[in-house]
Amino acid sequence: MAAGAARGCPRLLPLLLLLGRAAALPGGMLYPRETPSRERKELGGLWSFRADLSPGRDAGFAQRWYRQPLRQTGPVIDMPVPASFNDITQDPSLENYIGWVWYEKEVLLPRRWLQEDLNTRVVLRFGSAHYYSIVWVNGVQVVEHEGGHLPFEADISSVVQGSPGTTCRITVALNNTLTPHTLPPGSIQYMNDKTRYPKNYFVQNIRFDFFNYAGIHRPVVLYTTPSVYIDDITVTTTSSESVAMVRYEVSVVGSTLYSLSLSLCDQEGKVVATADGPVGELKVLNPNLWWPYLMHENPGYRYSLEVKMQAQANGALLEDVYTLPVGIRTVHVTSTQFLINGRPFYFHGVNKHEDADIRGKGLDWPLIAKDFNLLRWLGANSFRTSHYPYAEEIMDLCDAYGIVVIDECPGVGIKMPESFGNKSLQHHLVVMEELIRRDKNRPSVVMWSVANEPASELPPAAYYFKTVISHTKALDPSRPVTFVTDANYALDHGAPYVDVICVNSYFSWYHDPGHLEVIPLQLTSQFENWYKIYQKPIIQSEYGADSVPGLHSDPPLMFSEEYQKAMLREYHSVFDKKRKEYVIGELIWNFADFMTNQGTTRVLGNKKGIFTRQRQPKSAAFVLRERYWKIANESSCLPPIIKSHTLFL
DSSP states (O other), X not given: OEEEEEEOOTTHHHHHHHTOOOOOOSSOOOOOOOBTTBOEEEOOEEEEEEEOOSTTSOHHHHTTGGGSOGGGTSOOEEEEESSOSTTTSSOHHHHTOOSEEEEEEEEEOOGXXXXXXXXXXXXXXXXXXXXXXXXXXXXXXXXXXXXXXXXXXXXXXXXXXXXXSSEEEEEEEEEOOOOTTSSSOEEXXXXXXXXXSOTTEEEXXXXXXXXXXXXXXXXXXXXXXXXXXEEEEEEEEEEOSSEEEXXXXXXXXXXXXXXXXXXXXXXXXXXXXXEESSEEXXXXXXXXXXXXXXXSSSTTOOEEEEEEEEEEETTEEEEEEEEEEEOOOOEEEOSSOEEETTEEOOEEEEEOOSOBTTTBTSOOHHHHHHHHHHHHHHTOOEEEOTTXXXXXXXXXXXXXXXXXXXXXXXXXXXXXXXXXXXXXXXXXXXXXXXXXXXHTTOTTEEEEEEEESOOTTSTTHHHHHHHHHHHHHHHOTTSOEEEEEOSOTTTOXXXXXXXXXXXXXXXXXXXSTTOGXXXXXXHHHHHHHHHHHHOOOEEEEEOOOOBOTTOOXXXXXXXXXXXXXXXXXXXXHHHHHHTTTTEEEEEESOSBOBOOOOBTTBSSSBOXXXXXXXXXXXXXXXXXXHHHHHHHHHOTTSOHHHHHHGGGO
């Protein structure tokens, strides 16, 4: 499927490949929070922007655009950050542009950040940029990063503190080209028939069904720490009815001579446990556990872990403080159940996308707030980050609201045999390292997903997924691991290595389209066949039908709101039987309509949402809401106040 078309020289792809695969950046990746020892400066707003329209897409490097203000290299436009660049202008060539684009922002730094004798460290951090990024500060390269959905940062102290003045010029070169070895993969296809295509014409082919938006999608910030600082914190928890243990490990960088003190406070600010040193345990009596939404009257309970470090550096006493939210909860998987804090948990939720009008995949607070209100109105207790890690700001709200998350890496569209080779595998391992480093302390994250709908029936998939899953488990033994399959149960080479079977199926849509009557038999057979072989709990990780808002048909016909409702009810009748046995969840595809590539089966995107792209409900939303609240109210864990009042949120 073509992501778009652009005119350019075949040198475009080799230029990206010459950069090589960036290894995981060393150190921790704590979210930049303001504390008594740390400051933060937001760099959102309008940046200067220029797409490299040269035949080889390489003029920016040949002419060294990063050496001077971008406006001096040629025409620039204003581009909002965070946002995708594709839908901002009226230029159709930018909508489907493939290649290098350039961003620039000039920032005034506080003078106190620039005084070297104050032992201040200045860090530039990107929440994400899609796909391959190279960053310069005042013309000096400070970092490069491969991957479009995870944060990266650079210590720029030596650059800005050694420069005259307080102006900091940040330049970013960003390339959205996908190759067989990127994650997600893709390929560039050159159209050489000169009777049908212009000279040097090519398209970006992808094997996933959402638009390949590009740009600086998440917040860019500058933040400070002391020169000796808390670099990383890792927390795991265990609990019984009356006692919980919070195990911690703290990493400090900049000196080996330091002291650490830790305090765990409840939501009223009361200190409930203290400890000293880089590794240890905090004992919490009568803990408030982190519970999912609708499983407890006080979901999403989090303590605050304050870590204080003191160290001597350059004759001065330095102190660094970082506060980490901590949720106390356990996760366990049996052959038929998924247990949170020892109680059976049933996933009744959604799949989502970071997608909206104009901003594309750019972080947008009003949209985020609306989505969480809709999730809770719906009675959804969970979602999967299909098909890439979501913004940290979204994950923070999942922790706070008790929304359970299956955290998925960008392993979507892994269909080509060459995408199962060692080069792809090594990059996949790096991505899992970066994802776990970012989200390891989140109570909402209960399972890692390493891929969506790969060609797992291919023989190389066995070694590939055995390696990725074992690597993930080694990095984080505390959580189960899965990937989402649409392969035949008898041919899937990756399924033996997962802890939970996640299956996508679209009976009466992509298979036997229009025949709702086949769903009970085919869906029942699907579950029974998978369970017979693997004896593992199963989640229906995708199911659904497109519906055009306002299109009605009785009897139900495809693409009508009635057909979408009818399909859901057929699936639900089977779910209700099998969730008494080994089915542990159902995640509708999709929460909201979203943009895709143009094609004969897509009318301005994928219409499988139960909400429109503008977040208005279709008829199916009310069907799902009635069902999810019914499931929640059947739970013996819910107190009466939840059962009697929350239904009418």
